[in-house]
Amino acid sequence: MDASRAGARLTVDLGAIRANYRQLANMSRASCAAVMKADAYGLGMEQVAPALALEGCKVFFTAHLQEAIALRQLVPEHCLIYVLHGPPPGTARDFFQYDLTPVLNDPGQLQEWRALALKLGRELPAAIQFDTGMSRMGFAPSDLAALGSRSDWLAGVRPTLVMSHLACADEPDSPMNEAQRRRFNTLRELLPGVPASLANSSGVFLGPEYHYDLLRPGAALYGINPQPGRPNPLRQAVSLHARVVQVRTVRDGDVVGYGAHHVCAGERQIATVAVGYADGWQRSLSGRGQAAIDDVIVPVVGRVSMDSMGIDVTGIPAERVVPGAELELMGATLPVDEVAALAGTIGYEVLTRLGSRFHRRYV
Structure with a gap:
């Protein structure tokens, strides 16, 4: 692709x-x-x-x-x-x-x-x-x-x-x-x-x-850790970067995502990225998942939907989160086992659910 x-x-x-x-x-x-x-x-x-x-x-x-x-x-x-x-x-x-x-x-x-x-x-x-x-x-x-x-x-x-x-x-x-x-x-x-x-x-x-x-x-x-609870002795073999679709400023009391489960406290910057559960990114990461921008951890807010989810990028330089920019969902900052723990599952499930809509690059 x-x-x-x-x-x-x-x-x-x-x-x-x-x-x-x-x-x-x-x-x-x-x-x-x-x-x-x-x-x-x-x-x-x-x-x-x-x-x-x-x-x-x-x-x-x-x-x-x-x-x-x-x-x-x-x-x-x-x-x-x-x-x-x-x-x-x-x-x-x-x-x-x-x-x-x-x-x-x-x-x-x-x-x-x-x-x-x-x-x-x-x-x-x-x-x-x-x-x-x-x-x-x-x-x-x-x-x-x-x-x-x-x-x-x-x-x-x-x-x-x-x-x-x-x-x-x-x-x-x-x-x-x-x-x-x-x-x-x-x-x-x-x-x-x-x-x-x-x-x-x-x-x-x-x-x-x-x-x-x-x-x-x-x-x-x-790259999945064979010794849970101990440092992983193996190299990470996979990374996933999501593309920003849009960024908007939301006000105090505004909601983000389906079901109005996330209500903003104060003015926030919300980036919508083009990954959802149709891509294998689990819905259980709603309100629990994370992304990384230049090693800075930012939270997933609201529900993970079919094709997108919201990321709170408040405080990140505006030029770093523009449409087309990439955020790390899994990789050096967020290893597969850490993503799995946030989703309440294991690394095996995270990897085997990865979808076909990504651009795949082999190095």
Whole structure:
């Protein structure tokens, strides 16, 4: 989109993403993968995936099959692509056609993958996921009890990875982390010698006993703090600057925005900027959000509407807030995790909601 026609500019720092990958990879003897879910967490898989491949990443994860098919065109042939949700019914041949590896999560997916292997007369690779306590994805204890009595339960399948997912890795003192690690160690014995993976972004920071053979960072690659409440050790990878549409002087007692929820106390300067909830800027930031002008923090006033919101710029030099000028909504002064805290959510949601109406710039 032409920068002059857009209401806001979203800048993605590919160098920062590559630096974050290097930092995470250097924290362990394990290999390091990259998670590309949700269009690389909203930042653009088409640009991010090749950058990480250039950095040396050879293993990628997506959530859905369609994401993986798109990713296969973006990275070198030798790269391994895992699909976390496994094969939806009737799609096993798509995995084979596009050289994608499913993460098998239940007996139904296993049966479908084995059926294709039988038709092709060859073993097919797959990751096997165990549910170690999150009750979300992976073979449940009841599944394993039913399958465990059969010596041929993996016939036709060549396990390339055994994995599970941590529920509380961003809470390093949670006893759930150690409980899941112990369960994972027990379940790994069902597949001796198969490489293992447990650590997501926050799991990388729990220590080497959680690293096993493959790290699976996602959010940390994109600058989200993997250690909430502590200084972020990673580089910010995204910034968002909104364009001023108009500035006006409002008087004491005037209201700003829908519902007349904000009433001005005294004369104020209000800038209307061209970002709203249709752009993914959450309505929960109404009266709570912030912007930055030359490192000076200014508040969002009134409700965030579909295409715009009001910013109180009283005291900012008039020449700095004219139509067409830009204010920072997220970036060096307002990191993604700080924006998320103001919105009452997490950085993951802030990034994955970023809309398509921005002018996107990759550096």
